[in-house]
Amino acid sequence: MKPKWWKESVVYQIYPISFKDSNGDGIGDLKGIISKLDYLQELGVNVIWLSPIYKSPGHDNGYDISDYCDIMEQFGTMEDFDRLLQDMHSRGMKLMMDLVLNHTSHKHPWFIESRQSKDNPKRDYYIWRKGKNGGPPNNWESYFSGSVWEYDEQTDEYYLHLYSKYQPDLNWSNPVVIDELHNMVEWWLKKGVDGFRFDAISHIVKAEGLPDADNPHQTKTVRAYEMFSNLENVHTLLQNLHDKVLYYYDIMTVGETSGLGPEQALDYVGDGRRELNMTFQFEHMFIDAASSGSGKWNVVPWNLLELKKIISNWQNVLHDRGWNANYWCNHDQPRSVSRFGNDVLYRVPSAKMLATFIHTLEGTPYIYQGEEIGMTNIAFESIDDYRDVETLNYYEEQRDNGVPEEEIMQALRKRSRDNARTPMQWDTTPNAGFTKRTPWIKVNSNYMEINVADALNDPDSIFHYYKKLIQLRKQHKVIVYGRYKLLLPLHSEIYAYTRTLDNDQLLVILNFFEREPLFELPKDVSPEGMELLISNYPPEKNEDLCKLKLRPYEARVYLQRLPKSANEQ
Template identity: 80%
Template sequence: MNPKWWKESVVYQIYPISFMDSNGDGIGDLRGIMSKLDYLQNLGIDVIWVCPIYKSPNHDNGYDISDYCDIMKEFGTMDDFDRLLQEMHLRGMKLMMDLVLNHTSHEHPWFIESRSSKDNPKRDYYIWRKGKNGGPPNNWESYFSGSVWELDPQTDEYYLHLYSKFQPDLNWDNPVVIDKLHEMVQWWLKKGIDGFRFDAVAHIVKTEGFPDALNPGGTQTVRAYDMFSNLANVHTLLQNLHDQVLYFYDIMTVGETSGLGPEQALDYVGDGRRELNMTFQFEHMFLDAASAGSGKWDVVPWSLLELKKIISNWQTVLHNRGWNANYLCNHDQPRSVSRFGNDLFYRIPSAKMLATFTHMLEGTPYIYQGEEIGMTNIAFDSIDDYRDVETLNYYEEKRSKGLPEAEIMGAIHKKSRDNARTPMQWDDGDEGGFTTGVPWIKVNSNYMEINAANAVKDPDSIYNYYKKLIELRKKHKVIVYGDYKLLLPEDTEIYVYTRTLEDQQLLVILNFFEREPVFELPPEITPGTLELLISNYTPQKEENLSYLKLRPYEARVYLRRLYSV
């Protein structure tokens, strides 16, 4: 089973601008994070993943870096960072940095020089091309709408940006760029950090010659996405990074690699590949998209059968060959309880059920800030209250095409990245205890009910349920390393699976909806052999375990011993 500390860890993701403000300017900061370390330690967190805190003009909330070796002034200073890292380590927690290697900010000194003239020594640090037929070099589309190319009048050439025009892509065909990025990665490792989440790492290589996509936003194999995602040379570059830098440190690495299945993921995380420990897969994040080519905004009901198929495929293919990163929410996705649960009438049981689901799978579980207290999506009435560049671009694009305001806002309420970016709700005081000033984005109005202070003191809260899940994971190796097997693959309401390691087996029973289906125990399992480890409901007296009528969003985990040793 090849034990590793990062396999046995539980990760908590912090979006720093929204986590905790220490100085009343409405923006979360490093000292704010420091003030909440005891809260995270009490929860049982092993690793804290902090989204970008580097110096940045903040066009995309820190994912546009202008200096890799400095701290954004709104977040604090490098001294604050050093103290934060020290305080984490004193509590037995590790720090994983979020690092963007695909692009920088347009304000990075490299790009300022690169765009200054065609013969500047740093011109080739980025990707520049002449226009074609009076327009961009090709028809590739940006993640944030429009062309990936931006014309720079100073030199009358286009630079490539897969994301916003403020995020020019680095040229990984330039060995000088690679050396400088390696040096920067090593600089952080020497400071004592414990790992990296590599943002957009699947995109660092682009198709040679930059040919047109025949179906830019569609589903054919010649769509633009396939021209800059998961190309073969990405693996060579990551192996070089591993062999020359990462190998010499006992760290945790996870890559953001969309658009692949588990067999392709093994190219990144397979044992012996010398690349990454795990990747974030996105297949389950498109369950509620109308089609692969329609984009995330065209929302349809998701299917439990499809969720089972996707998760089971990743669980079985990677078992003993790679490692999964299990999540339902992050800074780019809607709140999990609003998306996969029921945030109105069954918020607490459905949030607990979803937590049970991710924590009992094989792989490292990731908790996104606020998920542990059941924070929900936001539905601002006005587009003026939104801050996310992707959301604002979508709104402008659809309004220009004449779509009704209500239709556009309906999609934004479901899928905007700002759903996960409203401030952490710490207590029922002003602004949810996040700041004494005016927050950079409005606090969800339900903070009076949903907040960490209430959750910590309530023994039956979502927070304390997460705490118990984490305690169980540390106690039972079968939760970490057990082999996964799906039961009832065609059941449209109940998700049941087992995890087996040596003489121990988990039976995980999850009702994903508000109806009350009946679960019949498989004949090979005797009720008397089952020990209830955790449930989000109080077990009913004298219930028949062979024939369980499940309550809305009910979750149960049983432990059984298979044989005596």
């Protein structure tokens, strides 16, 4: 396996609006990030993924870009960005930009021109169609509820938007649009950025002719999602971007590509494909969501055996052929300790256990801001406290359908993207030290117990556990490159596996629940010479690794030096 710096990195995602406010306007900004670089350096991360900071009206917190080559005023200036980049590089850190190539803001100059007239030179920058039978051109549904089509009176046509109506989709069938985007990507690379996370990149190609979903004339039932996700020509366009622009820079690229399995992911990240370094997979993000009805909003109990099956498949299929991006949460997902751990009785051990999992799998681990101190979901009492456009649209849709208020609110408290977007909890001062004024969204009231200042002062904190995990990954190549092997595949509470590289073998034992199951070492794994690298509980005296009673959410990682003959077999 060929070593790469981005394989050996640990990525920390910053959601700028919620990270740190430096000027007292209640909104996080670039100078606030600069003021916390020493903190991130102490944690040990070496890549910062910055969610969008481009000029934007802010309808979707920056994922609606009105100028790709300018900075959103509330975040600061281009001079602030240049200083941030310089200060990161001086600390040995790299910067990965979040880039939206599927759509722009409706305030982007291209779209403003595009909607002026049907014969405007930029009309074909976007996807416009005449209505059909007094309604939209087809029956596709938006990710943010309702039709993907928005009627525009001025030209009596509809434009397509897979997300909000304020985010019109670009027309990647237009070579002029492709050239514009290539030039913009290269402009940032010349500034010195170290990579990109490509938002919604699997959606840049739409089905030819834009046919209805579930059309009776089709040979099989086709969901709308399949009309604009992971279509073949996406790969042609990404290879073109790679060959003309990305190839000339030593950068890191990751794509947001929902709706695929590991074999399909190899079409994006397989060695020799000339597309992306890695993709975010979403299969494990749906294990607690109903498969029908309201989808992600209808939470169901999740099953560890299903998680094992999904993760093992990705680990095994991509080994020596591609690369994984491992994560529990981000700006679009609930807080991991509230979702997959226990944020009440066992917040600290369960947060450490979940961290152990992500950092000991093959692939690049991603930490979302606040995850390293165990920040939790927030339980807003009123819809007025929410800010996320997807959440607000869902609330209105469910109200219109007659769903009781409290039932809707319960779903929001578990699933709203705002769970991850509350301000970073720095200390016990008002508003958790995030701002001296009223924050753009309320701070979680538990900041008096959960904050960076206390975590730094507690040697047994979640923060220091993350720091040690990151250090171990830098010290032991087996954690980065070792081959994964699942142990105890049918155990419903314990997730255990080995990672093997040359003569080094890692043994990872994770109890995913609060019960105390007995771990029995498989016969093909020898206990001889096992060195305990890290655990979230102190080891018991005279314990027997062959039969180990695990405590709630216990995590253990052992390192063993194998005899050559054993490894060769």
